[in-house]
Amino acid sequence: MSLLIKNASLPSGKKTDVLVEGGKISKIGSFSSNAEEKLDASGKLLIPGLINTHTHAAMTLFRGIAEDMELAKWLSSVRRAEMLVTPPQIRAGTDLAILEMIRSGTTCFSDMYFHMDEVAASVLESGMRAVLGYSMVDGGNAAGTQQSANEKKMNSELSIAEKFVKDWHGKAEGRITSSIPPHSIYLCSGELLKKSHQLSEKYGVVLHIHLSETRKEVFDCLKANGKRPSHYLDSLRVLSRRTVAAHCVWLTKEEVKLLAGKGVSASLNPVSNMKLAGGGASPMPEMQESGMNISLGTDGSASNNSLSMFETIKFAALLQKNARWDASVASAESVFQAATLGGARALGIPAGEIKEGKLADLVLVDAAAPNMVPSHSIVANIAYAAHAGNVTDVIINGKVVMRERKVLTMDEEKIVERAQKEAERLS
Amino acid sequence: MSLLIKNASLPSGKKTDVLVEGGKISKIGSFSSNAEEKLDASGKLLIPGLINTHTHAAMTLFRGIAEDMELAKWLSSVRRAEMLVTPPQIRAGTDLAILEMIRSGTTCFSDMYFHMDEVAASVLESGMRAVLGYSMVDGGNAAGTQQSANEKKMNSELSIAEKFVKDWHGKAEGRITSSIPPHSIYLCSGELLKKSHQLSEKYGVVLHIHLSETRKEVFDCLKANGKRPSHYLDSLRVLSRRTVAAHCVWLTKEEVKLLAGKGVSASLNPVSNMKLAGGGASPMPEMQESGMNISLGTDGSASNNSLSMFETIKFAALLQKNARWDASVASAESVFQAATLGGARALGIPAGEIKEGKLADLVLVDAAAPNMVPSHSIVANIAYAAHAGNVTDVIINGKVVMRERKVLTMDEEKIVERAQKEAERLS
Numbered sequence: 001m002s003l004l005i006k007n008a009s010l011p012s013g014k015k016t017d018v019l020v021e022g023g024k025i026s027k028i029g030s031f032s033s034n035a036e037e038k039l040d041a042s043g044k045l046l047i048p049g050l051i052n053t054h055t056h057a058a059m060t061l062f063r064g065i066a067e068d069m070e071l072a073k074w075l076s077s078v079r080r081a082e083m084l085v086t087p088p089q090i091r092a093g094t095d096l097a098i099l100e101m102i103r104s105g106t107t108c109f110s111d112m113y114f115h116m117d118e119v120a121a122s123v124l125e126s127g128m129r130a131v132l133g134y135s136m137v138d139g140g141n142a143a144g145t146q147q148s149a150n151e152k153k154m155n156s157e158l159s160i161a162e163k164f165v166k167d168w169h170g171k172a173e174g175r176i177t178s179s180i181p182p183h184s185i186y187l188c189s190g191e192l193l194k195k196s197h198q199l200s201e202k203y204g205v206v207l208h209i210h211l212s213e214t215r216k217e218v219f220d221c222l223k224a225n226g227k228r229p230s231h232y233l234d235s236l237r238v239l240s241r242r243t244v245a246a247h248c249v250w251l252t253k254e255e256v257k258l259l260a261g262k263g264v265s266a267s268l269n270p271v272s273n274m275k276l277a278g279g280g281a282s283p284m285p286e287m288q289e290s291g292m293n294i295s296l297g298t299d300g301s302a303s304n305n306s307l308s309m310f311e312t313i314k315f316a317a318l319l320q321k322n323a324r325w326d327a328s329v330a331s332a333e334s335v336f337q338a339a340t341l342g343g344a345r346a347l348g349i350p351a352g353e354i355k356e357g358k359l360a361d362l363v364l365v366d367a368a369a370p371n372m373v374p375s376h377s378i379v380a381n382i383a384y385a386a387h388a389g390n391v392t393d394v395i396i397n398g399k400v401v402m403r404e405r406k407v408l409t410m411d412e413e414k415i416v417e418r419a420q421k422e423a424e425r426l427s
Numbered sequence: 428m429s430l431l432i433k434n435a436s437l438p439s440g441k442k443t444d445v446l447v448e449g450g451k452i453s454k455i456g457s458f459s460s461n462a463e464e465k466l467d468a469s470g471k472l473l474i475p476g477l478i479n480t481h482t483h484a485a486m487t488l489f490r491g492i493a494e495d496m497e498l499a500k501w502l503s504s505v506r507r508a509e510m511l512v513t514p515p516q517i518r519a520g521t522d523l524a525i526l527e528m529i530r531s532g533t534t535c536f537s538d539m540y541f542h543m544d545e546v547a548a549s550v551l552e553s554g555m556r557a558v559l560g561y562s563m564v565d566g567g568n569a570a571g572t573q574q575s576a577n578e579k580k581m582n583s584e585l586s587i588a589e590k591f592v593k594d595w596h597g598k599a600e601g602r603i604t605s606s607i608p609p610h611s612i613y614l615c616s617g618e619l620l621k622k623s624h625q626l627s628e629k630y631g632v633v634l635h636i637h638l639s640e641t642r643k644e645v646f647d648c649l650k651a652n653g654k655r656p657s658h659y660l661d662s663l664r665v666l667s668r669r670t671v672a673a674h675c676v677w678l679t680k681e682e683v684k685l686l687a688g689k690g691v692s693a694s695l696n697p698v699s700n701m702k703l704a705g706g707g708a709s710p711m712p713e714m715q716e717s718g719m720n721i722s723l724g725t726d727g728s729a730s731n732n733s734l735s736m737f738e739t740i741k742f743a744a745l746l747q748k749n750a751r752w753d754a755s756v757a758s759a760e761s762v763f764q765a766a767t768l769g770g771a772r773a774l775g776i777p778a779g780e781i782k783e784g785k786l787a788d789l790v791l792v793d794a795a796a797p798n799m800v801p802s803h804s805i806v807a808n809i810a811y812a813a814h815a816g817n818v819t820d821v822i823i824n825g826k827v828v829m830r831e832r833k834v835l836t837m838d839e840e841k842i843v844e845r846a847q848k849e850a851e852r853l854s
Contacts, residue, residue, distance in 0.1 A: 314738075327496055327704035370487075373847050375847065380494045424801065
């Protein structure tokens with residue numbers, strides 16, 4: 001399969017053609033080619049596909065189920081719904097999420113949840129790219145006792161997570177890779193965290209974990225371990241270049257240095273954090289100073305309620321500026337990079353850039369939409385003015401999955417209808 | 428002209444038909460009618476048109492011109508551009524803004540800027556509704572000397588503003604009303620502020636002013652007058668039910684009580700405030716407690732960079748939650764109301780509600796878009812999940828100005844092209 005994208009505008013303002021072969025960008029410049037498929041990108045902006053490094057896709061079914069609630073009340077509402085969810089519902093919710101993601105220019109997402117075979121099946125069929133893992137919880141806690149309180153539960157969780165890696169890693173023409181995701185320090189025993197790291201090393205996959213999302217998490221960890229969460233994880237030797245730490249809000253400068261030194265990637269989730277009233281803002285400038293890799297995530301639809309990465313990009317930048325009383329922090333360039341190259345680096349995927357040899361995960365945006373004009377700064381237009389409705393075409397792994405706003409790989413009407421029906425059973 | 432909207436879903440979940448006659452909603456329920464025009468709203472959500480109570484429409488031409496800058500640097504960049512702007516450029520920028528607003532479901536905006544005849548002409552032709560006024564600046568300052576430093580300048584400003592009211596108030600089938608907008612306490616003398624209030628009373632129009640946008644404004648006013656900005660305005664007897672105070676970030680509880688007692692409406696502009704790193708958050712819960720009318724604005728495209736009120740609704744709610752460490756403040760209901768009924772009340776326009784007798788300023792949203800499903804809470808979907816691209820049809824003053832995403836009253840291609848060309852001359 002070869003695909004020629006003609007007359008695209010790049011964020012730099014340059015015009016170019018892009019040839020895609022074997023799922024990769026094979027040539028950039030001005031040329032003609034007898035590619036099997038052509039895409040006229042005149043009047044459109046070509047950007048790397050957006051990479052969402054932290055979400056729970058199936059939670060679209062819970063969108064709107066627990067609104068404007070204190071965290072404890074929100075958690076119990078969501079947990080109640082999660083207890084009832086069946087595998088077909090996970091599939092229905094994931095299908096809906098992938099539709100929303102494609103429509104909003106996301107070409108890869110990282111998901112930790114349960115019934116992950118359903119999630120993988122949805123990724124397989126939709127043409128999406130994803131890093132998936134079974135989210136482990138063993139009733140352990142931040143006390144991190146070496147001997148897990150419930151060894152049987154721990155072992156069963158580890159085996160589900162490992163089986164998922166064996167079954168799915170590298171599948172779907174390589175579009176599916178896998179991760180080992182222990183949920184968090186407060187829902188996992190120290191032993192489970194250690195073993196998770198060993199599995200992540202064994203298979204060479206991402207270790208995906210929630211980290212320092214709330215003040216409570218930090219206080220509980222300090223009380224139980226005399227250490228803040230990052231130091232606690234370090235004491236268990238969990239941190240590595242494979243670690244993607246979601247949220248990273250309540251970190252000290254010391255922790256940022258530690259995480260950066262270990263090569264950990266942050267996945268900032270500003271919209272979810274703000275909606276759940278976590279307070280504060282991630283120490284993004286300190287992360288940048290220490291050379292830490294930064295990526296962005298939407299989190300699940302129960303706490304966001306949108307999967308649009310364009311929205312997350314703007315929230316990420318503006319929250320930083322407002323929290324730091326400094327308009328120059330979190331520049332348009334830096335948040336756009338976090339949503340593209342930063343995400344690719346976090347997930348270990350050769351994407352996030354328009355460069356020969358990189359994966360052809362590409363998005364076209366209507367450059368003549370009224371909100372995208374004028375072009376004083378195209379990067380600022382992307383970061384601060386674009387919305388999901390501006391996305392016209394999406395290419396994943398070299399394949400056109402949306403053309404002129406029509407999703408080609410999924411039956412949109414059927415998916416929306418089924419999600420609505422399944423959601424009604426939950427409420 | 429009569430228009431029948433069939434099978435619309437309301438935010439309450441109810442289905443309904445709506446008959447529009449003479450620019451107003453004349454009947455709501457389930458019925459048939461031989462209206463001249465029909466609009467099938469099956470699968471669509473019907474909401475009151477969004478009302479943007481503080482913007483400078485023509486500043487779309489400056490979108491992206493001054494990015495990620497400290498306020499002082501940003502101001503000088505924008506002022507430099509403003510010095511060069513010609514009337515035809517104001518027209519080009521306003522046309523672009525109105526296109527963007529219609530596409531994002533805004534049916535009315537309040538604008539204070541200059542060359543306002545051009546803005547009014549654009550509103551007239553586009554079918555938009557607006558409250559317009561010439562933004563006065565007399566080189567006065569927060570010291571508010573009774574005798575203006577530059578009486579000639581003040582009188583000339585007042586006469587331009589008054590002439591605009593005389594020329595345009597009530598024009599365009601009543602779609603254009605006018606305001607008297609002294610810019611702010613820091614760019615206007617006390618005498619100008621007083622006289623502005625007298626003009627606003629004389630013509631029964633809105634007094635539109637920037638208030639307590641930055642800490643500097645508050646500190647300077649305290650230093651010069653020994654009073655905070657709201658108390659200073661009160662001492663000049665400027666505050667009334669006609670006052671719309673834009674920004675209202677750095678207010679004390681005392682000031683909120685004062686403003687509420689005087690019947691002042693707030694126009695919160697969270698996106699612009701965050702982007703310019705103003706810090707903090709407006710005291711929205713205190714405003715609500717004291718019964719103050721709250722509306723929302725985008726501010727201009729040089730500091731936002733979007734005119735989407737959907738985005739502003741989400742930012743308004745999430746900033747409050749995060750700043751107050753309380754997820755229950757600024758509920759979806761309350762921010763949606765601020766963007767509709769609150770805006771109508773601020774501007775003195777009988778709109779913002781789907782009710783018999785109200786102005787037919789209405790918006791249809793694709794309820795089957797993947798991001799708008801499921802419907803556990805339709806209001807939460809509007810406030811937290813919707814984006815500009817979900818808007819399908821827009822009705823202003825009973826007239827369909829956008830149908831199935833096609834703007835009927837404006838030549839979109841020509842406007843986008845002209846705005847691009849005019850903007851290039853500025854940079």
